[in-house]
Amino acid sequence: MAKAKTVFVCNACGYETPRWMGKCPDCGAWNTLEEEVRAPEAPSGAGKRSPLPVNFTAPQRLSQVETGEQIRTSTGIGELDRVLGGGAVAGSLVLVGGDPGIGKSTLLLQVSHNLANQGKTVLYITGEESPRQVKLRAERLGADAEKIYVLPETDITVLEAAIASMKPDYVVADSIQTLYDPNLTSAPGSVSQVKAVTSFFLRIAKGEGITVFLVGHVTKEGAIAGPRVLEHMVDTVLYFEGERHQLYRILRSVKNRFGSTNEIGVFEMVDTGMVEVKNPSAMMLSRHTRGASGSAVFCALEGTRPMLVEVQALVAKTAFPAPRRTVNGVDYNRAMLLMAVLEKKLLYPLNSQDVYINVAGGMRLTEPAADLAILAAIASSLKDQPLPDDTVFLGEVGLTGEIRGVPNGDKRVMECRKMGYNRIYLPHHHASQKVEGVELFSVRHVAQAFATIFKK
Structure with a gap:
């Protein structure tokens, strides 16, 4: 019977090695190798070729592919729509990163309120806060909509069942570092867990046509925590810039499969949430x-x-x-x-x-x-x-x-x-x-x- 094996994975770049090292040989970061226990792989029959699955998709000519029309929905916040390329695209996976307290959760709760007012169903997954805390923030922001559902859960198997039963139009996951796959032995926030959770939401977004917003923590260098492959898996990566003690925030797109990566959104943090700045020149x-x-x-x-x-x-x-x-x-x-x-x-x-x-x-x-x-x-x-x-x-x-x-x-x-x-x-x-x-x-x-x- 195969035994579980132990590997050391770099939490900055995802490099794997069978033994611990002080410095990652791939990205050069120090003290980033973490121990993970991998479950044994199922033995495969030698010399046998597995049959094609039932849902096998045959290749087709590129000229025969139907592009259709990208369905965009306004988030109700003009500056965010500008950065997204005109609005949120149905079935897209959007990653929002930034320093703690800079306004990521505040902005996405305002977006949830605006989408719910348009008749959309929004599932807000909170892995860091209780529903009571989310409710208090919603009351402060004036975002108490009937079609916003709050789910305080971190197990993705439970999330999969909830999404399958609700069939929401939009999902907000706050944050991806707190969610985990119970089939993996590593802790939440580790390299393998972040990759597994992102793959889960990618399957939900592309398979069900649900737009998913992910909140990501950042490291002290300002990059989103987790393996670099995380940014490659999602469709859009947005970064909040600015000091948490200042009033103004800049939302910048560093990756966007549905729009330009040169646009920025300018916001001002006030008591009632994030307010878009219409005239950045006057503000600066x-x-x-x-x-x-x-x-x-x-x-x-x-x-x-x-x-x-x-x-x-x-x-x-x-x-x-x-x-x-x-x-x-x-x-x-x-x-x-x-x-x-x-x-x-x-x-x-x-x-x-x-x-x-x-x-x-x-x-x-x-x-x-x-x-x-x-x-x-x-x-x-x-x-x-x-x-x-x-x-x-x-x-x-x-x-x-x-x-x-x-x-x-x-x-x-x-x-x-x-x-x-x-x-x-x-x-x-x-x-x-x-x-x-x-x-x-x-x-x-x-x-x-x-x-x-x-x-x-």
Whole structure:
């Protein structure tokens, strides 16, 4: 009779090894190998070929496949619909991750309320909270709908029976790390359990056409806990960004089989739940102090949405041989590259200065179009000279100091005009663009731009 075997599985990447090791040889993480006991496999008959199953599906030509129409349902929250690509797709599996207390459960309870008001049946599976706690949150959010059913259960065999009897339109599982398959000996939240639970919900979503929302915990690095294969199994992965102690939250799509991965949703956390922010530019610049040195405004483009953000820099003389560099909201290596351009091409003495860079509002800028705004903020702080009011800086900066073009420049300019910013520094590639009421400064090099900005 076959015996159960013990394996060690990395809870970060899913790597398996028969013995314990301090460092995972696959992903390089330390102390992530956990012991799991595997049930013995059933012996298979040697030399015998199993017959085809009754529900065997024969291959068909790709040209014969009927695509049909994707059925989307609005969640009742415009910002979430934007990130999902226009609404929730029937039979999709959506994973929502984020730090504890950032608003994942709050948002999904609001979504459940909106869907129930549309006549949909929603099953809310709570593995971490009691029905009483969910009820109290629902009363606070005003989400007390008759067609929301709460099930405090973590065993997926019980969940399968409940879903089969109810046949809900939507299922919310909060959270996937608390659910388990009783056929496995490992603890809930382990690699094998997370994979088994995700496979169960994937079968429910695709087989029954039920839309499933999964809540996932995140690690201290910000990634969703569990094996990386978890994100590959689901259709959509959404991340909440922002600090739990701040009012504003950003919902970003990092994977979406039914829409773009460049869109973001902006929310504000209030007493009554998550409120969508219709005008993110006004929100990001709500505390912008005009006339202060070290502050520059940049128009970012998140998907199809232009958004004005404030880039701040503080340059102070250092008392140590090695100056300090602290960057928040911008890639660190990119910031070091830009500071090197200032030192080499414009002879700015940054080697004796501490430099701190921050993007206000908790935003993270990844596009190189923010280069000119970052350099303008650093130069403004170093000279202790404020930048001109109502001015926006656009442009990628090369290693020789040249300013390169940015995509969708016309859309960014129109957003600047809408928000009352009528002076825009942008690459010379956009020199032919004319906008009434907006003064465009076409520049080819950083030195040319700074000669216009800092006239003294």
